[in-house]
Amino acid sequence: MRERFLDHAALPCIQRAALRRVNRLMVILVVLGLAGCAGDRSILDPAGQAARDVVLIWWVMLTFATVVFIAVISLWLYAFKRKYRERTLQQERRIARRWVIGGGILLPVFSVSALLMFGVPAGKRMLPLPIGQPVEVIEVIGHQWWWEVRYPGAQGGEVVTSNQLVLPAGEPVDFHVTSADVIHAFWIPRLGGKIDMLPGRVNVIRLEADEPGVYGAQCAEFCGAQHTHMDLHVEALEREAYEAWLEDRQSERLAELALAGDDFTQARETFASNCAVCHSVAGLSSATIGPDLSDIGARPMLGAGVLPMEEGAIQYWLENHQTLKPSNKMPSHDYMDTATLESLGAWLESLTP
Ligand code: HEC
Ligand SMILES: [Cu+2]
Structure with a gap:
């Protein structure tokens, strides 16, 4: 008979106190974590199709990871409890092979395929593919530590602004993003994304806001001392209001x-x-x-x-x-x-x- 590895009652007092402290810390971390679930920068509160796709993948992955976690921990505990059994070398090998094929090949193939089934369509939606209708183009250029925003397609000539991004609601918009200096990242969590802004290269991401409203955004790639102070005010307007906004900025x-x-x-x-x-x-x-x-x-x-x-x-x-x-x-x-x-x-x- 093997001895049991963990025996709670036998833990000295001091270790139990440490355990309690760890528990309290976990509660605090969970509460802090949940505090991030709402607000104008929460990916868990999607306001556009691309963001909804990303959140769906996130929930699917979380659920699957939780199931795997529980299964692995249960097997682990079972391994401690189980009585020792004599086995021949052949039996041992057969069991090992089953684990390698089942757990090492079949399970990952199944899980990766399932993830791709969700992931590929979601990623495709954010690509600037032709959709048989003109798509609004907005250029966003990252600078240390501010945002340049340009509307090359505005009627009557290009419109330029900074640190604010106004977009039409209820239609896809292609964001052409780049950087004037170091790497930044463009991310409007409630609309989807994110995408890197690289000097010397233009990346494109297609996003859509369902409803008019204000959405938070912030540079999502560390870009130097004032990275934290690189907010972008994002506002979606009805088509008419959007055009009026552009016209005012001729x-x-x-x-x-x-x-x-x-x-x-x-x-x-x-x-x-x-x-x-x-x-x-x-x-x-x-x-x-x-x-x-x-x-x-x-x-x-x-x-x-x-x-x-x-x-x-x-x-x-x-x-x-x-x-x-x-x-x-x-x-x-x-x-x-x-x-x-x-x-x-x-x-x-x-x-x-
Ligand atoms: C050497 C270049 C330079 C000069 C000269 C300069 N600025 Fe700036 N200014 C900047 C940069 C870069 C920023 C962005 C700072 C940031 O937010 O990180 C800025 C930001 C600003 C802002 C805030 C803009 C915003 O969107 O929040 C104002 C207002 C401003 N400058 C006014 C002025 C005025 C007025 C002068 C002249 C007295 C001036 N600046 C001179 C480079 C300059
Ligand atoms: Cu940054």
Whole structure:
């Protein structure tokens, strides 16, 4: 007779206390884990077909893995409990062969095939295959640490914005993603994905939002010091509202807006000599080292998520951006006086198409 390996009653007190601590830790981890199941970035709350497919695969895999886990643990416990039996070498070999063929070949072939049956159609849906209707194209370019978003197909000419992504709801959209510097990743968890943004290469992913609404997104590949502060505000609009949104951002309209108001003449000059090397504002400059600012006043946030947009927020950003988002790629402007920064902020906030 073999001795039993584990005997709870025989564990010294101190080990039982340690076990209790581990149990408590597990409960905390499970609660924390479940806290991630809701919210605007939860893959478990899909808002588009691609995301629903991914979640289905996830549930299938979790269920299957749980069954396998329970089966393996049960066999393991059974192996401890079972009485020792004498076997001939031949019998031993036969049993070993059964395990290799059943558990090592048949089971994996079955499970991988089952997974592929779910996985292949789901992956295919996210490919930019022809579907007999024109598909909206939106280009997204990752920068350290902000997002450039372009609409090359907009009627009346390309539209550019940053740190916000507006898409039409209820239709497929092809996202052409790339990077201007290091590797980033494009991921809107509730819509599906994700896909790498690689410098020198354009990757394409097709996603669809069922309903108009706001969806969270965040760079999903570590890209340097401020990776955590690289949020993307995603909003799906009805087709008509989407087209109106694009039309408001036609470059002539934006230029008109930027050049309006005599009060802002000084601010525009300051911008031209201090900021235009990096930023574009339609009608004034066309640099892409920093985010396009032509519609900045109408955007929901600043610094890719570090500040909500409200009155005075741009001045606050200009004064404090290196503390709010340390080592971001915009040089500090603390050599400029408060009045100048205030007028720059007021002018930029007036850029609301
Ligand atoms: C050397 C290039 C450079 C110069 C010069 C520069 N910026 Fe920036 N700016 C950037 C970069 C890069 C970012 C993005 C920082 C980030 O979020 O990581 C940025 C961000 C911003 C933002 C926030 C944009 C957003 O979408 O959240 C504003 C507003 C802004 N700059 C205004 C200005 C103004 C006004 C000036 C001139 C006084 C200026 N910048 C000068 C590079 C520059
Ligand atoms: Cu990143």
